[in-house]
Amino acid sequence: MTIQFNEETFRDDYSFYNSDWAIKRFPFPFHEDSYMYAVNMEQHRGGPEGSVYEKRFDVDEHYVSEMRDRAMVLADDPLRCQSLPHMTLAGWDLLELIMVSKSEDYPDLFELNRDGNQWRWINKPLGIDDSFTFLDETTLPYGPMEYITRQAQGDFCVLDQRDEMLWMDAGMVTTQADWSLDFDIGMNFFEWHAPVPLAHEMGIFKRALKFLLNIQQGAPARRLNWTMTVNPLLDTSPENYHKWGIQKTTLTPENIGSKQHLRVELQTFFRLPRSNALVFPIRCYLCSFQDLMTMPKWGRRLHRVVRDLPEELATYKGFIDNRPMMLDYLSKFDDGLPTSPGVFPDFETEPPLQTTT
Amino acid sequence: MSAAPQKAKPGAEAIAVTVSAVVPLNDLVTRFEFKRSDGEAFPTFSGGAHTVITMNDDGRTRLNPYSLMSDPADTSTYAISVRREDKGRGGSLFMHTRVKVGDEMTLTYPVNLFSLDLRARKHLFFAGGIGITPFMSMIAQLERMNGNWELHYSVRSEALGTYVDELKYKFPNKVHVYYDDQSQSIPLEHLLDGQPLGTNAYVCGPKGMIDWVHATASAAGWPDAQVHSEEFLKPEPGKEFEVRLCKSDKTITVGENESLLEAIERAGVAAPFLCRGGACGQCETDVVKADGEFIHRDHWLDDDQHASGEKIMPCVSRFLGSLELDR
Numbered sequence: 001m002t003i004q005f006n007e008e009t010f011r012d013d014y015s016f017y018n019s020d021w022a023i024k025r026f027p028f029p030f031h032e033d034s035y036m037y038a039v040n041m042e043q044h045r046g047g048p049e050g051s052v053y054e055k056r057f058d059v060d061e062h063y064v065s066e067m068r069d070r071a072m073v074l075a076d077d078p079l080r081c082q083s084l085p086h087m088t089l090a091g092w093d094l095l096e097l098i099m100v101s102k103s104e105d106y107p108d109l110f111e112l113n114r115d116g117n118q119w120r121w122i123n124k125p126l127g128i129d130d131s132f133t134f135l136d137e138t139t140l141p142y143g144p145m146e147y148i149t150r151q152a153q154g155d156f157c158v159l160d161q162r163d164e165m166l167w168m169d170a171g172m173v174t175t176q177a178d179w180s181l182d183f184d185i186g187m188n189f190f191e192w193h194a195p196v197p198l199a200h201e202m203g204i205f206k207r208a209l210k211f212l213l214n215i216q217q218g219a220p221a222r223r224l225n226w227t228m229t230v231n232p233l234l235d236t237s238p239e240n241y242h243k244w245g246i247q248k249t250t251l252t253p254e255n256i257g258s259k260q261h262l263r264v265e266l267q268t269f270f271r272l273p274r275s276n277a278l279v280f281p282i283r284c285y286l287c288s289f290q291d292l293m294t295m296p297k298w299g300r301r302l303h304r305v306v307r308d309l310p311e312e313l314a315t316y317k318g319f320i321d322n323r324p325m326m327l328d329y330l331s332k333f334d335d336g337l338p339t340s341p342g343v344f345p346d347f348e349t350e351p352p353l354q355t356t357t
Numbered sequence: 358m359s360a361a362p363q364k365a366k367p368g369a370e371a372i373a374v375t376v377s378a379v380v381p382l383n384d385l386v387t388r389f390e391f392k393r394s395d396g397e398a399f400p401t402f403s404g405g406a407h408t409v410i411t412m413n414d415d416g417r418t419r420l421n422p423y424s425l426m427s428d429p430a431d432t433s434t435y436a437i438s439v440r441r442e443d444k445g446r447g448g449s450l451f452m453h454t455r456v457k458v459g460d461e462m463t464l465t466y467p468v469n470l471f472s473l474d475l476r477a478r479k480h481l482f483f484a485g486g487i488g489i490t491p492f493m494s495m496i497a498q499l500e501r502m503n504g505n506w507e508l509h510y511s512v513r514s515e516a517l518g519t520y521v522d523e524l525k526y527k528f529p530n531k532v533h534v535y536y537d538d539q540s541q542s543i544p545l546e547h548l549l550d551g552q553p554l555g556t557n558a559y560v561c562g563p564k565g566m567i568d569w570v571h572a573t574a575s576a577a578g579w580p581d582a583q584v585h586s587e588e589f590l591k592p593e594p595g596k597e598f599e600v601r602l603c604k605s606d607k608t609i610t611v612g613e614n615e616s617l618l619e620a621i622e623r624a625g626v627a628a629p630f631l632c633r634g635g636a637c638g639q640c641e642t643d644v645v646k647a648d649g650e651f652i653h654r655d656h657w658l659d660d661d662q663h664a665s666g667e668k669i670m671p672c673v674s675r676f677l678g679s680l681e682l683d684r
Contacts, residue, residue, distance in 0.1 A: 217400055274429065
């Protein structure tokens with residue numbers, strides 16, 4: 001498998017695009033025609049061939065451009081990457097996990113040679129060839145977590161586990177859905193989730209915490225989360241809200257199909273071996289409404305989900321003002337036919353959109 | 358990814374292993390070493406982690422947790438040390454009398470319910486008897502990280518001082534051993550006084566010792582979060598009782614010498630578990646109906662939950678009377 005990496009931007013002229021391949025494998029998050037919170041965890045042990053679930057760390061056509069965007073964010077704001085002093089060992093755990101996974105899952109793109117603690121890492125897409133001593137920070141240009149997450153798509157929260165609780169004690173966060181690592185650093189699981197509506201009352205976080213505390217080595221887990229983003233922006237951070245928040249008002253009935261994106265997070269969870277910390281990679285996928293509508297099942301379903309979503313959730317996810325315009329657009333792709341269960345597009349079997357004349 | 362939330366799987370992931378060495382250490386304790394049967398490297402782990410070993414005792418499956426006491430950085434070998442319990446339920450006797458080099462067995466991936474607090478400026482270890490085992494891997498880990506630690510280890514006699522010689526030889530200034538038969542005891546109050554700010558204390562040993570360390574530290578003003586302990590309970594034998602498993606539509610009898618969890622498993626019902634020692638919370642089960650008396654023995658549920666009669670931890674707790682469970 002060789003990936004053709006896109007030349008694209010996630011800012012200014014927004015030249016980001018999804019190929020047909022990327023649209024087809026987009027992790028559409030709704031397995032039925034409605035949405036409500038659920039812990040919705042499953043094991044992260046592969047998935048259908050070619051899907052984003054197949055590999056431990058998915059690499060796709062956006063890899064090189066995403067890493068370039070991350071470097072720009074970090075140059076402007078180094079606090080997007082932080083690691084409290086006791087988390088360095090967890091950083092090495094993460095570096096090992098990513099290097100081993102990528103070199104095994106994508107041998108044509110990544111190579112790892114290990115001779116005891118003398119390691120050589122080759123990242124062909126980014127043109128990196130570094131030799132270093134494992135567990136010796138002085139032999140890398142950055143700390144271990146920063147080094148490897150500058151080469152891995154998605155955000156990474158590295159959570160310490162103490163006193164039956166998880167603590168946000170390290171992370172690389174540049175592609176986030178409006179939350180700040182610099183604000184949350186050092187917080188516990190309930191503290192950093194405090195802004196989420198409804199879920200606390202539903203007991204979701206208590207159950208989720210219990211599940212996460214029990215994730216064991218060799219048994220990673222995953223779930224999906226989603227929100228909406230106007231323009232294909234990776235960095236929708238509170239720090240930069242003054243730059244991107246205003247863009248939500250630029251939506252018109254003419255441009256909504258190309259400007260409005262469904263933003264999906266593939267969240268995975270791995271127990272780290274030496275530190276007993278938990279790493280929580282949050283991989284962001286973007287797909288424009290017009291690209292989603294090429295899959296008739298997703299068109300029907302997205303309309304129904306957005307239409308029936310409780311007001312608190314539409315507010316929290318930041319699209320309550322634009323919801324009427326979204327529904328005007330999406331309703332044109334919903335002919336009322338039933339949809340098949342599950343998240344996959346079922347392009348071969350779902351009937352095309354029935355147009356009324 | 359269309360699946361509904363999945364139920365917890367019973368146990369951690371398994372690794373097929375071959376017994377590579379059986380080393381008697383003294384009259385009571387033997388070390389067992391394992392290699393992976395597939396020749397691959399073991400996963401590395403964090404100091405304080407345990408594994409659950411599966412024993413096939415003439416058709417009866419026994420699952421016992423033991424602390425991994427090998428160096429976590431050594432991925433070629435896992436080792437556990439087992440104290441023979443002549444009056445126990447038979448797992449340790451099976452290990453001592455039946456397990457031979459070359460035997461094929463199954464271990465789980467490491468699970469850590471007793472990990473180091475990596476923020477600590479200093480780690481103060483208190484071990485009693487076989488409670489030394491988790492500290493062996495913690496010490497190996499800290500030595501690689503240049504960690505600041507100190508061990509206070511209470512044993513019955515020189516003859517029963519498991520790993521005393523090795524520890525004293527390697528770390529003469531960090532290891533302090535106290536012999537019961539010479540009327541020596543850990544000067545706990547003195548040791549807890551005057552430790553540098555940011556010290557964390559860890560205790561593993563008999564229940565009395567654990568309670569003593571917690572109570573003394575608390576009285577000396579130590580924050581609870583800086584005092585860590587691990588005690589694996591063993592299921593105690595008890596009177597036979599009957600249980601209705603409502604979801605599986607089965608009625609089972611829990612024998613005198615088996616745990617409720619083992620009886621559930623024997624009936625072919627998959628029940629979640631990890632530590633099998635009342636500590637991890639994974640096997641927590643809802644009670645549908647109870648007519649009789651609970652014998653709660655776990656460390657997981659709090660006093661209110663014990664009193665409520667709505668939950669039971671089947672790995673170590675029992676019941677007198679008839680019980681219906683949501684399983």
